[in-house]
Amino acid sequence: MNASFGNALILVVIFELVLTAILLIFANPILKIFGVTETSYPYAFEYYRIVALVCLFQGLTQVFCDFVRVSGKPVMGMCVTGIGAVTNIILDAVFVAVMGWGVTGAAWATVIGQIFSTLFGMYLVWNGHTRVEIKKETFHFNFKLSKEIVFCGFAFWIAQMAMGLISLVYNGQLGKYGGDTAISVYAVVASIMTFVIMPASGISQGIQPIVGNNFGAGNYKRVMATLYQASAFSVGITCIVWLIVMFFPEYILLAFGATEEMLKVGVVGLRNNFCITPILGFVMLVTTFFQSIAKPIPSIVITFLRQILLLIPFIYLFPLLWGINGIFIAQPVSDALALLLSVILVVREKRHLYKMLPALPHRKNDAQLATAAKLENV
Known part of the structure; x- marks a missing residue:
């Protein structure tokens, strides 16, 4: 499990960073493909840009959640994603309704929620609450294992x-x-x-x-x-x-x-x-x-x-x-x-x-x- 976790984490970091670059470079054509009109474009682009910059945390959250769950702790796995969702809801109310930040506030609420989920998942893994043992060898890249992970x-x-x-x-x-x-x-x-x-x-x-x-x-x-x-x-x-x-x-x-x-x-x-x-x-x-x-x-x-x-x-x-x-x-x-x-x-x-x-x-x-x-x- 250690090698699987390490390689999954490496793959997520690589793919999410590549995805961030693609999303930012091709922002205009992507938004147009999904039917964003001229009127809504400034709002859509602002939300899109902020979320795209830190989409890495969404990927990390999924990795931590899955390894907590397969360690026989499904409730804690649910908490990993649940903390982010609750944080998002609360901050949406604060940033949008109270502080009046509009779309920008909604985007940052989403991002901060994902960061909280990632930090909680990281805490569970790094503090021995899962079957993963963090060692130097854990993050040794194995091409064959990574290929199987991607394929599955x-x-x-x-x-x-x-x-x-x-x-x-x-x-x-x-x-x-x-x-x-x-x-x-x-x-x-x-x-x-x-x-x-x-x-x-x-x-x-x-x-x-x-x-x-x-x-x-x-x-x-x-x-x-x-x-x-x-x-x-x-x-x-x-x-x-x-x-x-x-x-x-x-x-x-x-x-x-x-x-x-x-x-x-x-x-x-x-x-x-x-x-x-x-x-x-x-x-x-x-x-x-x-x-x-x-x-x-x-x-x-x-x-x-x-x-x-x-x-x-x-x-x-x-x-x-x-x-x-x-x-x-x-x-x-x-x-x-x-x-x-x-x-x-x-x-x-x-x-x-x-x-x-x-x-x-x-x-x-x-x-x-x-x-x-x-x-x-x-």
Whole structure:
């Protein structure tokens, strides 16, 4: 774990500094690509510039949080990010409402929150609250290990990059077929989707240390049992949001200040977009599952197909058949195909793991180990 932490930290510092340089050098084209208008440009640029300068701390926070979590302290890992979020909220009120710093104050509130998270995570790691032991050798760069780290995280990187790309594609197509009203409806869809993604993502991250440790110990039945139990839990939570959207789409839209025109497009749009949402909890778990057992290729394939190779063409093709409703149907169709692929890959992996069980040496259970330890001390 020491070498993994050291190399992950080195990689994050390198990539975040490169990212900062890119963001600052190409600020104008990046802001224009994301649709910043001439009116909002000064405010957007000010916020963008401040946050880009110190995006290193966001990356460091993620590293510290993950290593605290995999050390068997998920609550402390949550505190690492939670401290930054709470600090951000408090400073937003102080800087914006009290001191009147506007966008600049909001940017600095975000930055200071990230710095606080980084410092707390650093404190936990450097003071022995994790399994990481800080030594000089910890930060010895290992190209092979770094390559594996990058490869295992590649699926998550694709998902994050795809989110930005997909937003641009959605906005372009929705503007073409439904104008500003359709774009406003998609903003509601994206907001509600966070209530689906966040719990599913949290459960996915939660199973990583359990799956990884049991896989390393050769306890493959527990690996699969963890996936099954987490899947039931994730799909169950996702069903709550799904039921609310299916039965109360009008109330959701009205809560976001929808007009009569938005309701005409939004009620059907929400139901179409969320029609098979519960399966998303399983698909997200599967991508994390393969990363946890050091097999990132299936995760990369599922993520790339679902978020890019299938979804983007569907967004362009389906409106030709079903108009604006076709845009909202694109996501569930892509998710359904990703589910089919996920099930096939999980079944194949299960068969492979169970074939390996007879070849493993006999492992003593906890009771046998405890008895042996007592006998040794007699």
